[in-house]
Amino acid sequence: MALAEPVTKALAEILGREALLTDPGDCWAYGYDNSRRQALPAAVAFVTETAQIKALVQLANEYAIPITARGLGTGTTGATVPERTGIVIAFERMNRILRIDPANRLAVVEPGVVNETLQRALSEHGFFWPPDPTSAAVCTIGGNLAYNSAGPRAVKYGTPRENTLGLAAVTGSGEWVRTGVMTTKGVVGYDLTRLIIGSEGTLALITEATLKLTPLPEGKQTLRATYRDIHAAADAVAAIMAQPITPCALEFMDASAIEMVRRYSDLGVSTETGALLMIEVDGPADCLSAAADAVASAARNDGLLELSVARDQEQIAALWRTRKALSPALRHVAPKKINEDVVVPVSRIAAFIEGLEHLSQRYGIRIVNFGHAGNGNIHVNLLVDPDKSDEMRRAERCLGGVFDLVIELDGTLSGEHGVGLEKRDFVEREIDPSALALMRGIKAQFDPKTILNPGKGLPLTAGSA
Amino acid sequence: MALAEPVTKALAEILGREALLTDPGDCWAYGYDNSRRQALPAAVAFVTETAQIKALVQLANEYAIPITARGLGTGTTGATVPERTGIVIAFERMNRILRIDPANRLAVVEPGVVNETLQRALSEHGFFWPPDPTSAAVCTIGGNLAYNSAGPRAVKYGTPRENTLGLAAVTGSGEWVRTGVMTTKGVVGYDLTRLIIGSEGTLALITEATLKLTPLPEGKQTLRATYRDIHAAADAVAAIMAQPITPCALEFMDASAIEMVRRYSDLGVSTETGALLMIEVDGPADCLSAAADAVASAARNDGLLELSVARDQEQIAALWRTRKALSPALRHVAPKKINEDVVVPVSRIAAFIEGLEHLSQRYGIRIVNFGHAGNGNIHVNLLVDPDKSDEMRRAERCLGGVFDLVIELDGTLSGEHGVGLEKRDFVEREIDPSALALMRGIKAQFDPKTILNPGKGLPLTAGSA
Known part of the structure; x- marks a missing residue:
């Protein structure tokens, strides 16, 4: 469905020619994500300023055009796929790091900043932002916030909801709002920050995020533990989580994952291996050995086959090899x-x-x-x-x-x-009707005309968007 | 304003005679908090079961009676003061610890559990729940959640919003809802958990909370640093927060606070002292000295007068004496x-x-x-x-x-x-009209008849509740 002439004209006025795509051939590339779903947007808007976003949302309200926010398309649920066509707002050019403030342990960023780019900039100040999805090299902070995406470090450092102080955003009715605080405590008004985080662009379009930073640990130590079966590995996980040293990564592979890798590479683990844990601890350099010992001791049980501790970069790489070989193997098979x-x-x-x-x-x-x-x-x-x-x-x-x-x-x-498109039909298995009704009510508050990412995140209702 | 006869009768049926107060003399004691404000409720309901709370809220909706939730009255803003009379729901008897689950690092509790009672029970399993308000000995978890109250440990471990996995609650329309998850990750539906936390009983009455636990550290070390002036102390705070060891307490007193204590007790700090920091680090026993050294090194600057490290319990008590003498001194003066x-x-x-x-x-x-x-x-x-x-x-x-x-x-x-009553007139200085409008919309979703704690938390609107 092409856009009406006055809409296209208004879009060009808001964005300028350089920041607008309307040719289907050009637009097509912005209608997919890593779910491998794809749909053709009628236009792609490369925003760089909040004022543009406000104007776009107001225009979309006027003409009842769906808006789908997009970072770099690494999502896996179709949440950024414009199923009902309309305008894709691409945030990839709105990617400035506005402020890094070590004394206040915060950074202010635009949503299009790539996670790894931010981490590199922060590391120069001795800090990091804990969320680290596997796609960190190519995914945006806006996307991380949209799905509350974390990664291995979450076990110690939490998800975006525990690492974001405040947001600026444009709601579905085109209102600019500032949520949260610039500090690590604050309890004035309701918590709109966490409400928007994880809402997959269905409540508001994030234009700016104030992120809570964590100081980089001095060092890290890597362990690998192999077990006879999943029970032994799961017992080890529970034992590790019940003692005071929380690892900064506690990853696992089951027997079928190990078997899969074994077909394509030299595993370096015995053929009896029924489950594998990768464990990392971080902290002050002087404490790493003690921390690794504590975790190793919790990891030991009757089903343990082998526990290896990496002593240098090469050994770390060797230990991670099995885990890293998994994704390519999965693609093969x-x-x-x-x-x-x-x-x-x-x-x-x-x-x-x-x-x-x-x-x-x-x-x-x-x-x-x-x-x-x-x-x-x-x-x-x-x-x-x-x-x-x-x-x-x-x-x-x-x-x-x-x-x-x-x-x-x-x-x-x-x-x-x-949830996106992939899981919306299953949400009712988890969320009670009363909670779902509240969520729908909140959606209607933020986005009364159902402009923002319609049909995503929540189950469809009969006859409704 | 007394309750109509059918209401009193229905209350007695819901609660039983033993759990209901209607005599003004009895009710008066449940109409105050630590703001020293007081108002007389028409009835006090000592609930113990979710079904009672649902029935109460439905009754209150039918007869348009305000409901104010109350823990143990340690709040300081009048949020539990029944300014518009109605029913006070007292949670002090709904105080069971339902589950402590070390492998999953969680506890499930009723809202009336006293913070310190919970901490004692958790410590037997080697865990704690980080929020530790000064009133921990006499405040309830429900109250901690209502105000998102933390305390000194928040600097390292966060507030209730970072330490709660899920809730069960009854909304203002009498619906029972379950929010959040039993796990440390989860992004299905909108985050109602954090929305209810900090909402001061205006959105829903919490009936159960699933709390995220943290393993108790092996040890703690206490330091006290005195400074010539506030600038030097503030520089030290910034320097401490910019290095990798995050203290588990970083408390301060300014010159007027020190001066106040000096009048009533032997301070043990020099008369030039213009500001004082109390610093604690925790962690594995072997790492405490190194952690204390790192923090002490960040605390040192040109304005430092004295830095003391406590070596035993007696020295710890001595260092804290100044800080602890403050509240009694304030009451004197x-x-x-x-x-x-x-x-x-x-x-x-x-x-x-x-x-x-x-x-x-x-x-x-x-x-x-x-x-x-x-x-x-x-x-x-x-x-x-x-x-x-x-x-x-x-x-x-x-x-x-x-x-x-x-x-x-x-x-x-x-x-x-x-915010409660004390700060509601100031909220608009911090929160933009657009965010406030969203909050009012959310309030209307949860509590369409404005039954729950009317007039608290958000500014009053002309002609409205």
Whole structure:
């Protein structure tokens, strides 16, 4: 659906010719994300100023045009795919680091700043911003905030909700709002900051974020532990989390993930290995050995096969090799993977992996699991060949079983990827009707005409957006 | 205003005779908080079950009766004072610790649990819940959540918003909702958990909280640093916060606070002392000395007079003596103190204290300052004698000046006490009309008939509740 002439004209006036795409061939590249879904936007607006965003949202309200915010398209749920066409607001050029303030442990950034670019700039001042998605090199802070995306470090340092002080944003009705504070404490009015974080561009478009910084630790030590089976590894995770030293990474791979890597590379772990943990501790240089010892001691149990501690960069790289070989291996093995990021309480990890094995057998779908064990955040990968008769249908039924299992174990359907289009039909399994009604009410407050990313994040209602 | 006969009858049916007060003499004691404001509720309901709370709220909706939630009345803003009479829901008997779960680092509690009672129970498992208001011995978790109250440890461990995973609550329309997750990651739906935390019982009545626990550190080391003036102390605070070891307490007293204590006790600090910092570091026993050294080194500057490190419990007590002598001294010196808890960015502390000195001189009001310097959370105490001609009026004008100064310095009007009645007239100095409109909209979603704690937290509107 092309835009009406006056809309295109108004867009050009707001943005200038250089910052507007309307040709379908040009627009197409801005209509996908890493879910591999794609839809054609009618226009792509490369914003650089808040005033432009306000004007765009007001225009969209006037003509009832959907607006989809986009960072760099690394999301995995279709949240940035303009399913109902309309205007994609691309934040990639609104990417200035406005302020780095070590004494107040904060940075003020525009949403298009790439995570890694920010980390590099902060490291010169001795700081970092804890959220570190795997895609840090190519994902934006705006995207991290939109999905509350974290990564391995969250086990020690938390997610964006624990690391953001305040926001500036434009709501769905085109109002500019400032939320939160410039300080680490504050309790005046309701917490709109965390409400907007994780809302996938459905409530407001973030134009500026005040991030809480953490000082860089002096050093880091890396351990790898292999176990006979998932039970032993899960026991180790629980034991590690029950003692005072919190690791800054506590990653795991299950038997099927290890098996997968084994086919494509030299693993360096014994063939009996049924589960693997990668553990990192950080802190003052003088304390690292003691911290590693404490964690290693918690990691030891009857099912432990081998515990290795890296002594230098080369050994660290060697230990991580298995884990890093996983993603390429996954790409080799199956034409399509359904990559979920569910979370279960740490004490339920073993029960969860066992349940997944049953589902895998029942539906004849290969499932490979790895993830952030310290948070119970498991990336469940269903490997499927869409060309194989019936396989997609079985995979979908299997996925329904995975989500049921997660809920049964007191877990949540998404840890850091969000809901987008992929999971909106499953949200009602987790969220009660009364909570959902409140969320819909809040959405209507921020975005009365359902302009912002319609149909994403929350389940569709009969006859509504 | 007494309740209508059918209401009293329904209350008795919901609660039973033992859990209901309607005699004004009995009710009076439940109508005050530590703001020293007081109002008479028509009834006091000692709830113990969620079903009772749902029934109460539904009844209140039917008869348009205000409901005010109450923990143990340690709040300082009048948020629990039933200004418009109605029913006080007292949570003091709904005080069970439902679950302590070390492997998942969480506890599930009812809102009436006393903070210190919880901490004692958790310590047996090697854990604590970071929020530690000064009133920890007599305040409830429900109250801590209502005001997002923290305390000294927040500088390292955060406030309730960073230490709560999920809630169960009854909204103003009598709906039971479950928010959040049982895990440390989760991004399905909007964040209602943090929205309810800090909302002072105006959105929903918390019936259960899932708290995120932290392992107890092995040890702690205490330092005291005295400085020639506030600039030197503020520089030290900024330097401490800019290096990697975050103290678990970084408290300060200004010259007027020190002077005050000096009158009533033997201080043990030199008469030149213009500011004082209490610093604590915690962590593994082997690392404490190194951590203390790192912080001490950051604390040293040209204005440092003396830096003492406590070596044992007795020395720790000696170092804290000055700080602990402050509250009793404040009670001696003035019939009334207006106790504010504003926050400014750490780098603005010196400018703030200087500005306060000017205001003190200008209005002829004595001001004593101390607080949580690591968060920039300053407890500003205006000492006044209400019997002295004109003094209250001058104090109120002075207070307006304090709030203006806070906003000018990018601060916030409340760090952990909240707004209640005391600060509702000042909220608009901090929060923009557009954000305030969203907050009012959210309030209307949760509590369409304005039953819950009407008139608290947000500024009054013309002709509205």
